[in-house]
Amino acid sequence: QKEVEQNSGPLSVPEGAIASLNCTYSDRGSQSFFWYRQYSGKSPELIMSIYSNGDKEDGRFTAQLNKASQYVSLLIRDSQPSDSATYLCAVLNDYKLSFGAGTTVTVRA
Amino acid sequence: DTAVSQTPKYLVTQMGNDKSIKCEQNLGHDTMYWYKQDSKKFLKIMFSYNNKELIINETVPNRFSPKSPDKAHLNLHINSLELGDSAVYFCASSQKTLSNEKLFFGSGTQLSVL
Numbered sequence: 018q019k020e021v022e023q024n025s026g027p028l029s030v031p032e033g034a035i036a037s038l039n040c041t042y043s044d045r046g047s048q049s050f051f052w053y054r055q056y057s058g059k060s061p062e063l064i065m066s067i068y069s070n071g072d073k074e075d076g077r078f079t080a081q082l083n084k085a086s087q088y089v090s091l092l093i094r095d096s097q098p099s100d101s102a103t104y105l106c107a108v109l110n111d112y113k114l115s116f117g118a119g120t121t122v123t124v125r126a
Numbered sequence: 127d128t129a130v131s132q133t134p135k136y137l138v139t140q141m142g143n144d145k146s147i148k149c150e151q152n153l154g155h156d157t158m159y160w161y162k163q164d165s166k167k168f169l170k171i172m173f174s175y176n177n178k179e180l181i182i183n184e185t186v187p188n189r190f191s192p193k194s195p196d197k198a199h200l201n202l203h204i205n206s207l208e209l210g211d212s213a214v215y216f217c218a219s220s221q222k223t224l225s226n227e228k229l230f231f232g233s234g235t236q237l238s239v240l
Binding site: 055 | 167168171181182216228229231232233234
């Protein structure tokens, strides 16, 4: 079983819609959770971090964490063409940050 | 000024050659990393150094040897390159040994082994 798994993409959403990305992790001892965005040909950049159960909102982004279910999600509201990218879920455990394979999102104008 | 810079951006070489990738960060961070991203976008940690000391060494062939002359630099040397080494290699840094810290990535080195 992979340490971090993301729902397979690609995910295509119309402009203005909500994009929903899911991630599960295998190690219950994982401490911190992150979402990185990676545009094609570019390096990953951090967009959200979440450490405790519940929701965390930052602009159009909302991260949700459920440690009992070992589940992290990212919602992108009012999706824009500029949100078209690959979104990487990352989980921290014992100083090691493990990434999922990413979900590619395409926002259709 | 670029926060984390790595060179070269592209590296095309023949199988069996030895090559190096250099990385420098000007953020004053204590910890630096090498990640490998394969063609399926899977990003996997290879090494991590904290203040020049190796703290993470994943299952990586010993043809890969990192070197950290000081905490601002982490270079990656690869011996006897193989076709399977073709990938994008990202250098990254964080302020402290990774806790809840943000990773800053370099722009990546696209390695193609022919």
